[in-house]
Amino acid sequence: MKKAFKFGLLPRVLTAIIAGLVLGNFAPEWSVRIFATFNDLFSGFLGFCIPLIVVGLVAPGIADMGKNAGRLLIITVILAYGFTLFSGFFSYFSCSAIYPSLIGDSVFSPDSIKSTESGTVSPYFSLEMAPVFDVMTALLLAFVIGIGNAFSKGTTIKSAMEEFKSIIEKVITSVIIPLLPVFIFGIFLGMSHSGEAFRIISIFGRIILVIFILHILLLVIMFSIAGGFAKRNPFKLLYGMMPAYMTALGTSSSAATIPVTLNQVKKLGVNEDIADFCVPLCATIHLSGSTLKIVATSLAICIMTGLPHDVLLYAGFIFMLGIMMIAAPGVPGGAIMASIAILQSMLHFDESSVGLMIALYIAIDSFGTACNVTGDGAVAIIVDKLGGKT
Numbered sequence: 001m002k003k004a005f006k007f008g009l010l011p012r013v014l015t016a017i018i019a020g021l022v023l024g025n026f027a028p029e030w031s032v033r034i035f036a037t038f039n040d041l042f043s044g045f046l047g048f049c050i051p052l053i054v055v056g057l058v059a060p061g062i063a064d065m066g067k068n069a070g071r072l073l074i075i076t077v078i079l080a081y082g083f084t085l086f087s088g089f090f091s092y093f094s095c096s097a098i099y100p101s102l103i104g105d106s107v108f109s110p111d112s113i114k115s116t117e118s119g120t121v122s123p124y125f126s127l128e129m130a131p132v133f134d135v136m137t138a139l140l141l142a143f144v145i146g147i148g149n150a151f152s153k154g155t156t157i158k159s160a161m162e163e164f165k166s167i168i169e170k171v172i173t174s175v176i177i178p179l180l181p182v183f184i185f186g187i188f189l190g191m192s193h194s195g196e197a198f199r200i201i202s203i204f205g206r207i208i209l210v211i212f213i214l215h216i217l218l219l220v221i222m223f224s225i226a227g228g229f230a231k232r233n234p235f236k237l238l239y240g241m242m243p244a245y246m247t248a249l250g251t252s253s254s255a256a257t258i259p260v261t262l263n264q265v266k267k268l269g270v271n272e273d274i275a276d277f278c279v280p281l282c283a284t285i286h287l288s289g290s291t292l293k294i295v296a297t298s299l300a301i302c303i304m305t306g307l308p309h310d311v312l313l314y315a316g317f318i319f320m321l322g323i324m325m326i327a328a329p330g331v332p333g334g335a336i337m338a339s340i341a342i343l344q345s346m347l348h349f350d351e352s353s354v355g356l357m358i359a360l361y362i363a364i365d366s367f368g369t370a371c372n373v374t375g376d377g378a379v380a381i382i383v384d385k386l387g388g389k390t
Contacts, residue, residue, distance in 0.1 A: 020192055039186040055138050088292065215289055215293075229382050257283075275384075293367070321339060
């Protein structure tokens with residue numbers, strides 16, 4: 001029997017964007033209102049789930065790292081967090097210098113991109129879906145439970161956390177991710193219907209090019225640091241990781257690329273035991289490429305919609321994002337799902353801004369994953385030198 005063709009998330013999102021742009025020009029208002037209603041309900045459900053996602057994913061991640069707190073783990077986590085912070089600030093300062101001339105005066109009021117409030121288009125009805133607790137409470141609860149469980153000998157809470165995590169992952173992979181293309185279609189349908197879509201899309205292409213260049217520069221910097229530790233040519237080290245880069249570019253999955261990453265890291269001379277420990281761990285906790293992408297795309301949307309984006313605001317956002325990324329799950333879409341909480345609470349993104357963020361993020365998802373995976377090689381090289389060969 002032939003295996004059914006799998007239409008991945010990226011093709012579905014791109015199809016949704018194109019369809020929304022085209023159909024929005026001549027779709028009757030009643031049909032636009034149908035999708036405005038769906039978007040209103042979906043964004044309400046997403047708002048309800050975000051605090052639960054934070055608790056369900058971050059708490060077990062912190063607990064797992066704490067329970068296994070060995071020397072190599074501590075070194076690896078510190079490096080992953082350090083590179084994540086660096087990538088965030090590198091992205092912010094680079095984009096702050098580039099975006100004003102790139103985006104120009106293409107600033108939109110927040111209301112102009114709301115698919116549920118474009119002109120006379122509004123949802124047929126709304127439902128109140130109040131979250132159980134707010135995002136900051138969820139973050140504090142996740143830290144308290146995660147850190148507490150890391151030092152506790154009990155298994156009851158640990159088992160409950162793991163079961164709750166599996167429920168949250170199921171909600172993400174079986175409900176939220178499959179419905180995202182419909183949500184994004186509704187956003188671009190509403191924007192196209194109101195005449196704003198093509199102005200935003202024209203900016204998207206330039207932003208994607210900037211992010212791609214920044215990813216390459218970030219890898220050069222990371223391998224220059226690793227090359228300094230190993231006293232080897234950084235460009236040869238980076239070239240040695242290209243099979244992993246290309247595999248991740250095709251699969252958009254750090255987990256699926258682990259065998260290739262592991263093989264290339266060992267070819268670079270990293271001790272086998274350290275490689276076997278470091279590469280699978282970094283596939284989960286090292287997301288420098290994703291962090292760069294989130295900061296760059298969120299900053300673009302802040303500028304486009306006139307939201308505040310000063311350095312102090314973004315410094316707090318990047319430090320918190322680093323924590324979210326270090327404990328981010330290995331579930332597809334987990335990084336962007338976990339970051340929505342602080343996008344809303346710290347940068348004040350509304351549902352339409354979140355939708356644009358997700359669309360732009362997914363459009364370049366494979367580049368971020370490839371950067372994450374390739375950067376794992378730099379982390380492994382440094383851990384090998386700092387952690388010894390034992």
